[in-house]
Amino acid sequence: MNVNPPIVGAIELGGTKVLAAIGTGPGDGILARERFATGDDPARTLGAVIEWLRAQASRTGRMQAIGIASFGPLDLDPASPTHGFITTTPKHGWARTDVLAPFRRAFPALPIALDTDVNGAAIGEGRWGAAQGLDDFVYVTVGTGIGGGAIVRGKPVHGLVHPEMGHIPMPRAEGDAFPGACRIHGRCWEGLCAGPAIAARAGCPAEELDADDPAWDAVTASMGHALATITLMLSPRRIIIGGSVRKAGRLGEDRFFERCRVSLERSLAGYVYSPVLSGDGLRSFVVPPRLGDDAGVCGAMAMALASAG
């Protein structure tokens, strides 16, 4: 349609790595990309990202906005004195870091959008991926940690801070005595289903588990409880599960999703009626991301495109 789509910068700021890209959209729309270690020195890391982005902007000659999808918790309240800060993260060196100001200083003429990594991924999946055409859906990542971004009427939920779905209290799955691995909450969702929790439970990383290891039963049962909680709290039209755990090693992604859907249906027990909440309907309700591991950086790109107007 548009022969000159806007070119934007995109940064996915993760706990382990930072992905930066410049382009117009996913796939071939990514004109250049770079990867940085997050490290424990924010000034140095953000400085390197900005330097790379500045070189790309000057190379392409027309970077029009920047999107930053960051790990958190983040202060997203424009009225707050610490707007744009990562607040209470246990990530070494990054608590109380202003992640917005360095980009504002480096690119004073450009609109810069900041949101959580999972809100970014949700926005990207809504624009180009598994939630196209939907105004109400949730993107969750289940990996080193667990987080979720909720889109309500086309926009991410912020409210007081932003959702932190990974830390919801959870029921004990039947027969499960695992005490949980969250340093703060023990048996919250992240403490039961994130990668490190699975490793702590099983004694080896998730990707090395046998397909019939009972750990998968406990994990997918707990996933069902969490998906039911999301369904009952937010009434989304779809839930996208991204992150590394969904690949589920020898169990495989298809079986992991199938088991999560069965657990969700069991947990809801027919209380909320919708064709997508039972049987085969669930295959369109609980789905993997379509942008795969690029959901975050593409989301940052979608955020930038939205702010470029």
Add this chain to the structure above:
Amino acid sequence: MNVNPPIVGAIELGGTKVLAAIGTGPGDGILARERFATGDDPARTLGAVIEWLRAQASRTGRMQAIGIASFGPLDLDPASPTHGFITTTPKHGWARTDVLAPFRRAFPALPIALDTDVNGAAIGEGRWGAAQGLDDFVYVTVGTGIGGGAIVRGKPVHGLVHPEMGHIPMPRAEGDAFPGACRIHGRCWEGLCAGPAIAARAGCPAEELDADDPAWDAVTASMGHALATITLMLSPRRIIIGGSVRKAGRLGEDRFFERCRVSLERSLAGYVYSPVLSGDGLRSFVVPPRLGDDAGVCGAMAMALASAG
């Protein structure tokens, strides 16, 4: 300001009683009100409500819209063939009842707004009550059942169906062996904290319990888990708890709220930082409704006013 504010009709359709009113707002704004038994014959009940409303409309000469805040689950999807129906309720006689069509037929010229009872109460508290000035908050009712309405960016969350917060899976409060009283889910929030669940646990109704009955410990601990789940899922700026259980008999409303706040803080364990999520800040975060037992019917009125433009 406006010497002739719009007069609207309001119906709160509850599982036990139906409240109908006509007026311009809460308090003195209610020009007339009537109460009907819900019963098990929807045609008869809705017919009586319509007859009363028609008489009021003709008496005042200028009823401009109608709001209906109903128990559910409701089909609120305008594109659905069963839009306006109560769908799967266990309430005798009311499953698959079209609650919207009879009003449309009786008042073909008027805008008619339909939403859940809790979304209605939330809208009312937002317009006139404990959430004035807030765009993101949650209203929950804890009474015969438990339900919640979430307001995000000024409007109720609907999505696929609408939230059914009362049925979220719940962790076991420490030392609590009560199996739960929800006919469908056992130990969901409603199965642990609704009036009938407290009575089943304690062997007598909540209002007869001693202030130091251990049942209150278990109930307020579970309330804390549920409030934490709401906080982590929706990031509201305030949670309003309505319904009869909050009055808490001999324990009293103030102490009930105080214990719920302490349990919420314990359940969050400091993970999400905000001044309103700790200590005295919580007194403005978890609050009773300001419209009291009129929250529902005033909400229906606010819905009608919004649809009257």
